[in-house]
Each structure stands twice: as C-alpha cells, then as structure tokens.
Amino acid sequence: MQAVGLSGPVLIVAGNAAITRLAPTWAAAFAEAGWLHRVRAFGGESSRREIEALAREAAALGAAVIVAAGGGKTLDAARAAAAARRLPFVSCPTVCSTDAPTSALSVIYCDEGPTAGAVESLEIHRRSPDLVLVDTQVIADSPPRFLAAGIGDAMSTFYEARAAVAAGKPNMRGGRSTRAALELARLCRDVVLEHGVAALEASHRHVPDNALEQVVEAATLLSGLGFESAGLAAAHAIHNGLTVVPAMHDALHGEKVAFGTLVQLALEQRAATAAAARVALESEAERVASFFVSTGLPVTLGQLGLPAETEATRVAVQAIAHRATTTGETIHNMPFPVDVAAVVAAIEAADSLGRRTLAAV
Numbered sequence: 001m002q003a004v005g006l007s008g009p010v011l012i013v014a015g016n017a018a019i020t021r022l023a024p025t026w027a028a029a030f031a032e033a034g035w036l037h038r039v040r041a042f043g044g045e046s047s048r049r050e051i052e053a054l055a056r057e058a059a060a061l062g063a064a065v066i067v068a069a070g071g072g073k074t075l076d077a078a079r080a081a082a083a084a085r086r087l088p089f090v091s092c093p094t095v096c097s098t099d100a101p102t103s104a105l106s107v108i109y110c111d112e113g114p115t116a117g118a119v120e121s122l123e124i125h126r127r128s129p130d131l132v133l134v135d136t137q138v139i140a141d142s143p144p145r146f147l148a149a150g151i152g153d154a155m156s157t158f159y160e161a162r163a164a165v166a167a168g169k170p171n172m173r174g175g176r177s178t179r180a181a182l183e184l185a186r187l188c189r190d191v192v193l194e195h196g197v198a199a200l201e202a203s204h205r206h207v208p209d210n211a212l213e214q215v216v217e218a219a220t221l222l223s224g225l226g227f228e229s230a231g232l233a234a235a236h237a238i239h240n241g242l243t244v245v246p247a248m249h250d251a252l253h254g255e256k257v258a259f260g261t262l263v264q265l266a267l268e269q270r271a272a273t274a275a276a277a278r279v280a281l282e283s284e285a286e287r288v289a290s291f292f293v294s295t296g297l298p299v300t301l302g303q304l305g306l307p308a309e310t311e312a313t314r315v316a317v318q319a320i321a322h323r324a325t326t327t328g329e330t331i332h333n334m335p336f337p338v339d340v341a342a343v344v345a346a347i348e349a350a351d352s353l354g355r356r357t358l359a360a361v
Contacts, residue, residue, distance in 0.1 A: 004131050006088055008035025011063040013054055013078040015042050015070035018094045022069060042070055046077040047111035054081035065090060071146070072098035072253055076106040083125035091129040095146035096139045096216050098153045098253050102224030104128045105172065117249040119240040124172055136208035136216055144203040145296070149254030150219040151196045152297045154188050155288065156235040156261045157226040161185035163264070164231030167335035172228045185226030191218040196295050234264035234338065237331035241324030245316045247305035251298065258297040259304060262289060262350035263343070270346060271336045289357040299354030308351070317347050
C-alpha cells in the first residue's frame with residue numbers, strides 16, 4: 001500500500017471468514033508499517049444503512065484509507081463508504097464471484113421491508129479502487145461455486161458490451177465506448193470459455209494453476225474494465241429483476257447474471273430480422289447454455305428457485321420483467337426497444353433452452 005502512496009490509519013471491512021483467516025496477517029503487516037488499523041465485520045448487505053455505518057466508523061477512526069476483504073457485497077459497501085468519506089479504497093477479494101474488485105460501481109440493495117434483498121440502485125463513484133490485491137491461493141481455497149458465479153458474471157461482459165456498442169449507448173461513465181473496450185470484453189469471454197471448466201477443476205483441488213490464474217484475471221480485471229468502458233445491457237437488468245423474487249435471494253449475483261445472459265440472447269434472437277442472424281444467435285445461445293451447464297451455472301428458472309409452469313411462477317416472471325424494464329435500467333441499452341412483453345417471452349425462451357440443454361446432458 002505504501003508503494004501507491006497510501007498510509008494509515010486503516011479501516012478494514014471484511015466478512016467473518018476473511019477475518020478468521022487474515023486478521024493475524026493484517027496485524028503483523030500494519031504493526032510493521034506503524035499504522036493504526038481497525039477491523040470491522042461486514043453487516044451482510046450492501047445497503048444504505050450499512051454504508052452509513054461504515055462511513056461513521058471510518059470517521060471515528062480518522063481513517064486515511066478503507067480496505068475491503070471479502071465478496072462482492074463487502075467490496076461494494078466499503079467502496080461506497082470510502083466514496084462518501086472521499087478516502088482511497090483498496091479492494092482485496094477473497095472470492096472470484098463478480099467483477100466488483102476493479103469497479104467503481106456499487107450495487108445498493110434494500111435491507112428491510114417487503115423489498116429486502118432487491119436491488120435499490122447502482123452508484124458509480126468518481127474514482128476506481130486505488131489498489132486491487134488478489135491472492136489466487138485464497139481464491140483456490142474458496143468454494144468453487146463462487147468461481148462459477150464469477151464465470152457467469154464475466155460471460156455477460158461481452159454480450160452486454162456488444163449490444164451497448166451496437167446501440168451507440170454511453171458506457172458506465174457516460175462516455176463513448178472504444179474498440180479497445182469491446183475487445184477487452186471479447187477477450188474476457190474467450191478466456192473464460194477456454195479455461196473455465198479447467199479452472200473449476202483446479203478450484204476443487206485448491207490449486208491456483210494456469211487455468212485458474214487466467215480465469216481470475218478475466219473475471220476480475222477484464223470483466224471490470226470491459227463493462228465499465230463499454231457498458232451494460234439486458235443481462236444485468238434481468239439480474240436486477242430477479243432480485244425482486246424472494247425465492248431467488250439465495251442465488252449468487254453471477255448465477256442470476258448467467259441466466260440473464262441467456263435472456264438477452266433470446267431478446268436478440270427475437271428482434272433479429274434476418275433468418276441467418278436468428279440462426280446464428282440461436283447457435284450462440286446453445287453454446288453459452290451448454291457452457292453454463294458444464295460449469296454448474298443455472299440455466300432455468302427452476303434452478304434459481306422458481307418451479308416451472310405454476311401460477312406463482314407466471315406472476316413472478318411478470319414482476320421480474322417489470323423491474324428489468326423500469327426507466328433508466330440498462331436493458332434500454334439494447335439496440336432495439338424492449339418492453340415487458342418482450343422480456344416475459346425472452347425469459348420463457350431462455351428457460352425452455354435451459355431445460356432442453358439439461359435434458360441433453
């Protein structure tokens with residue numbers, strides 16, 4: 001941290017597992033540097049209440065930097081608290097489940113009332129993390145499900161970037177995308193497709209081999225740079241829609257985004273006017289669905305917690321579609337108009353594709 005001009009006091013925000021494993025290392029490192037530090041356990045939700053509590057703790061400590069160690073929600077909340085206090089921020093992911101570590105974006109969730117667990121808003125802060133530290137042995141020792149979720153999140157990057165660029169929409173900073181941004185997103189997808197299955201096998205063995213190293217770089221760095229520099233589209237809007245369904249709250253961010261990617265491809269296929277384009281998109285969706293199955297990612301509503309073809313599921317799908325198409329949602333970055341009816345049809349098509357893919361395994 002000294003190498004990038006940071007100094008103490010340091011507020012560390014971390015999940016309980018990270019504290020158990022890393023607290024002695026922090027104590028030794030900051031004692032050697034002569035920096036006061038305090039460790040605060042993350043409250044569990046990246047919500048307004050938690051962010052305000054973290055900001056108050058940083059103020060009480062007189063913190064000169066906030067360090068976050070944990071998963072995506074831990075990083076998002078600590079990043080927002082650092083932004084509120086105008087402090088430097090250091091990101092130390094202990095799982096590779098999202099591209100949150102390199103991002104300037106915080107996803108804010110509701111933490112009380114009937115909408116608890118649903119996405120409230122997305123906030124882009126004025127600066128990216130000052131430092132991102134990733135220990136791939138720590139990632140290899142984390143549950144493989146988290147790495148699979150990171151693969152799901154990373155796979156959406158190219159498809160959303162492609163759509164936003166085709167539509168001429170601004171990127172996450174409000175600027176124009178570049179060819180470099182789109183190619184970073186494409187590289188992210190290609191690396192994950194090539195090495196994802198092998199990386200998961202390495203994760204099961206707790207070995208940070210070349211495949212795992214490449215996937216961690218893609219899911220953490222390339223995905224983060226790709227989505228911020230090129231933009232989001234339907235896949236993440238579908239994720240936000242899925243969060244309004246309580247039955248899906250146990251699904252990880254990347255698991256919901258993976259299904260959202262299939263929904264986005266279904267939207268594109270339905271909107272295509274040329275037969276050749278529809279065939280190509282169908283083939284692409286089948287390849288993506290097969291890859292998701294091979295990595296244990298959900299490809300159906302049932303796998304996400306909604307039973308198939310019930311009245312409750314039909315009501316839930318309508319709610320998902322309404323939330324995904326609210327004003328300002330990234331689904332409106334698609335290169336064609338999207339409404340509730342189109343999203344409902346695309347969700348049904350994606351679920352059908354997922355069931356066919358599972359049946360073929």
